[in-house]
Amino acid sequence: MKLPIFLVLAGLMPAVALPATDAPPPQWRAGAARTVITPTEPMYLAGFASRVVIAEGTAMDLQAKALALEDDRGTRFVMVTLDLVEVANQTRDAVAAQVQAKFGLPNEALLLNCSHTHCGPELRFTEEEFSELKDPQRRERCLRYNAGLVEKITGIVGESLQRLEPVTLVYGHARCGFAMNRRLKNEKPSGEPFLNSPNPDGVVDHDVPVLSVTRADKSLAAVVFGYACHNTTMSIKEWHGDYAGHAQRIIEEAHPGTVALFMMGCGGDQNGYPRFGDLFSQRHGQSLATAVEAALQAKARPLSGPLKTAWDTVRLDYQPPPTEEELQKRLATPQGSDPSYSIYRRDWDRRRLLALQKGSLRDHYDYPIQVVHFGNDLTFIGLSGETCVDYSLRLKRELAGSTPLWVAGYCNDVLAYIPSKRVLQEGGYEAGTSIVYWSNPLHPNFFDPSLEERIMGRAVGMARQP
Numbered sequence: 001m002k003l004p005i006f007l008v009l010a011g012l013m014p015a016v017a018l019p020a021t022d023a024p025p026p027q028w029r030a031g032a033a034r035t036v037i038t039p040t041e042p043m044y045l046a047g048f049a050s051r052v053v054i055a056e057g058t059a060m061d062l063q064a065k066a067l068a069l070e071d072d073r074g075t076r077f078v079m080v081t082l083d084l085v086e087v088a089n090q091t092r093d094a095v096a097a098q099v100q101a102k103f104g105l106p107n108e109a110l111l112l113n114c115s116h117t118h119c120g121p122e123l124r125f126t127e128e129e130f131s132e133l134k135d136p137q138r139r140e141r142c143l144r145y146n147a148g149l150v151e152k153i154t155g156i157v158g159e160s161l162q163r164l165e166p167v168t169l170v171y172g173h174a175r176c177g178f179a180m181n182r183r184l185k186n187e188k189p190s191g192e193p194f195l196n197s198p199n200p201d202g203v204v205d206h207d208v209p210v211l212s213v214t215r216a217d218k219s220l221a222a223v224v225f226g227y228a229c230h231n232t233t234m235s236i237k238e239w240h241g242d243y244a245g246h247a248q249r250i251i252e253e254a255h256p257g258t259v260a261l262f263m264m265g266c267g268g269d270q271n272g273y274p275r276f277g278d279l280f281s282q283r284h285g286q287s288l289a290t291a292v293e294a295a296l297q298a299k300a301r302p303l304s305g306p307l308k309t310a311w312d313t314v315r316l317d318y319q320p321p322p323t324e325e326e327l328q329k330r331l332a333t334p335q336g337s338d339p340s341y342s343i344y345r346r347d348w349d350r351r352r353l354l355a356l357q358k359g360s361l362r363d364h365y366d367y368p369i370q371v372v373h374f375g376n377d378l379t380f381i382g383l384s385g386e387t388c389v390d391y392s393l394r395l396k397r398e399l400a401g402s403t404p405l406w407v408a409g410y411c412n413d414v415l416a417y418i419p420s421k422r423v424l425q426e427g428g429y430e431a432g433t434s435i436v437y438w439s440n441p442l443h444p445n446f447f448d449p450s451l452e453e454r455i456m457g458r459a460v461g462m463a464r465q466p
C-alpha cells in the first residue's frame with residue numbers, strides 16, 4: 001500500500017508542518033491577474049480641466065487587476081480594478097460582452113472599479129467628444145487605447161478564472177484618516193455656495209474594508225481594500241497611480257506574490273489632505289497601506305458562501321432642461337458680457353441645443369447598481385458614478401445590525417457626480433456645476449432631487465434580498 005505523502009513525511013517533520021486532516025473542504029477558489037495599462041503612445045492626461053497636456057513620461061505604471069472568486073457551487077464573481085480616471089459604460093459593455101462570450105461570465109458577475117487617478121490618460125468615446133479636437137491623431141490614439149483596454153481587461157479576467165485555486169476569504173476593516181470633506185460653505189455673498197476647500201467639520205467615511213484571499217499554504221494571494229477619497233493628491237504631467245498606486249505598491253512589497261487591488265469608495269466629495277505632490281501622495285498611500293495591515297490583524301470574519309451576484313438599474317430623472325428658445329437666447333449674448341455665464345456653461349448650452357435639435361437629448365439615465373452577497377458574512381454594494389459620501393454613510397446606517405457592509409462608488413459606469421439630496425440642494429461642484437463638463441453622457445440638466453431615494457431604495461432592497 002502506498003502511503004499518502006503527508007503520512008510518509010509525518011515521521012520526519014514537526015507536527016505543526018502537517019496539513020490538518022480534519023480541515024473542512026475548501027469552500028472558495030480564487031485567482032488573480034494583472035496587466036500594465038500605461039499608454040504606449042503619446043496621450044493627454046485626464047481629470048484636471050486646467051492641465052491639457054500630453055503626458056511627458058511614466059512616474060508609476062498604471063495597472064489593471066482582476067480577482068476571480070468562485071464558491072463551492074460554482075458561482076463566480078470577478079472584480080476588476082483600474083488605475084484610471086473613470087470607467088465608461090462603453091468600456092464595461094464591451095468587456096461584459098467579451099467575458100460572457102469567452103468565459104460564460106454573466107453581466108451581474110463582473111465588477112469594474114476605477115481609482116480615479118488624475119494622472120491617467122483621457123478617455124473619449126463619442127463623436128461629440130472627438131469633434132472638439134483639432135489634432136486627428138488624438139482621436140485615433142483614444143480609440144486605440146479604448147480597444148486595447150477592453151482586450152487587456154478581458155485577458156486578465158480570463159487569466160484570473162484560469163488560476164482559480166482553493167483559498168479562504170476573510171473580511172476585516174480598519175480606519176484611515178487622511179480623507180477630508182472638500183465642500184466648504186462660502187461665507188461670501190458672491191460665487192459658488194460651496195467651495196472646493198478642506199472642511200474638517202464635514203462628513204467623512206474613514207472605513208477601510210479589506211478582503212483577504214489566503215492560499216492553503218497560508219500565503220496571501222490577494223487583498224482588496226477600499227477607501228472613500230478622491231485619488232487626486234498629484235497633478236504631475238506623468239502617468240501615476242497617485243496614493244492608491246502607492247498603497248497597492250506598498251502592500252505588494254510587504255507581501256511578495258500578492259496582488260493588491262484598490263477599490264474606490266464613495267469619495268465624490270472627499271479629498272486627501274494635504275495635497276499636492278508626490279510626498280503627500282506617498283504618505284497617504286503609506287497611511288492606507290498601514291490601515292490595511294491593521295485590518296489584516298484585527299478581528300477577522302471568515303466568509304462563507306453562497307456567493308450571490310445581482311445587477312439592476314434605477315431610473316434617474318433630471319430637472320427640466322431649458323427650452324430651445326432659452327438656449328438660443330443665452331447663446332446669442334456676447335461672450336464675456338455676463339461673468340456668471342462661463343465658457344464651459346456656454347459650451348454646455350451649445351451641446352444641449354444641438355442634441356435638442358437632433359432629438360437626442362436624453363430625459364433620464366438608467367443608473368446601474370450591483371450587489372454581491374457572501375452568504376450572511378458580507379454584503380458588497382457597488383454604486384455607479386462619482387458617488388458622494390452621504391450614500392455610504394446612509395447605507396451603513398440603514399443596513400446596520402445585520403451583515404457587514406462594503407459600499408464602493410466609481411463602479412461600472414462613472415456617468416457624473418452623484419450628489420445626495422442634501423448636496424444637490426446645497427449646490428456647488430458635486431451638486432451639478434460639474435455636470436456642464438460632461439459629454440459622455442451629455443446631461444440635459446442637473447439631477448432631480450429624487451435621485452437619492454431612488455438609489456437608496458433599490459440598493460437597500462437588493463442588499464436585503466439575498
Ligand SMILES: [Zn+2]
Binds near residue numbers: 116230386
Ligand atoms: Zn472626481
